[in-house]
Amino acid sequence: MAGSPLNANLWTDADVYISTNLAAALPADAETPWGVDWSLVGLLDGDEGFPETRDEDTDDKFAWGGILVRTSRQHFKLTKSFTALEDNEVTYSLLWPGSSPTQIVVPRPAKVKIGFETREGEKVRRLASALYAEVALDGDHGENESDLESMTFAATIFPTANGVLFDRQTTPVLESLSIPATLSVADGAIGSLVATATYSDATTADVTAEASWSSSAPAKATVSAGFVTGVDPGSATVTATYQGQTDTCAVTVT
Template identity: 55%
Template sequence: MAGDTSNARLWANADFWVADSLATPNPADANTAFGAGWNMVGLLDGDDGFPESRDEDTNDYFAWGGDIVRSSRTHFKATKKVTVLEDNPTTRALIWPGSTSTAIVVPRPVPIKCAWETRDPDAGIVYRKITAGHAIVTVDGDVDQNETDLQKITLAAVIYPDTSTSPATLYVQQTSLAVASLALAPATKALTVGQIGSIVATATLSDSSTRDVTLHPSTVWASSAPAKAGVQYGYVTGASAGTATITATYMGQSGTCAVTVS
């Protein structure tokens, strides 16, 4: 059988956390518990899981003769769902935001922070996705109460990214497998003006395994001299003669590549 079975995940346990204040600090890492300001939603429906949908408008452009030459993508939207089973103050605040113990008002959802945590106890891995910007949570479907079934309410969180980064960041990702180092290959690169070259970012984890994180959403690319060489998603473009240091940062670790443009 091809493949590495140790990389197959069975997420046997999970939690959903929310924070009313967008200033609530994130845990330092996946091995650190959620602190003050974070509230656990409670029991979840494991069969429903944490489904995530991504929508965007795509336009394709074709040359005379029918060959595709360009595509544009706009209006990206990410939605993540969770089905809650508990009736507690946290879930009621999500289902009926703005209401009190004595009055239910027309819901007006407000921006909050959300965190989804899944755990594979056999592999000893914790994986978290925490909103980098904020989320707007609404009820997806009916709120049903009857005598034969557990009350199940599906909540849909529309993810608003942190637009202060480029590209905009949807989530902060945490995993219990720490990143020990990050290496860029090649370590040096020569380009001519207008030429585009690629760099691969490889992370070495605490268990000595490696992972290509070149295109990972959490990998941040930067150039010390964008006027000489710019970088995006690991692709470097020679802009003008000179030198620049390309840096990639992933999960707290960085690697560099020295670029010369002639």
């Protein structure tokens, strides 16, 4: 099977954040918490997820003979939806923008910043509106005795003058693991190997202590936490494994 299962995503948790401050700062990176300007929407319907709709007017241009030569594109619109399950101050402000706790007025969506975050284990992906969004109820809203009260909102994302819709943040993804290709160690002596992880943002990290280590021939050489002990003259293959990535070292015991 071609490809890497590590690149397949099954998001197990998610949140939506709203800020009425259009100058609200985005967290420094995907591992930094959202700041005080951002308010959590609360519980979301995971089955509904974050559906995304793209609308664009296209016009095909044909030459004689019916040959397609150009397609003009304009009026692009991106809408991203989510279903909230909590009745709180944030969802009330989205459901009834401009209303007070004691009076409901005709809703007119306000300009807000919106952030979408999905998580799977330590993997995080964030999208935050680069300019602003307008959030409005999408469909019906009501209460009954057999279903949770829910509100599906559609956020229309307005781009910057340069066409930027979102600022995107992700945690770096492990791409490879490397250890030295060869190691020579005397009988009864101890040598060491370092396991280096390389991530999608080109950063590296020493993961020697976190990696799992094994030897193909423990009678010749054993390994623990990267330390290789020569047991008897001969050869062995030492393998390091970390988060699905592996590399090997040919060990010679003299």
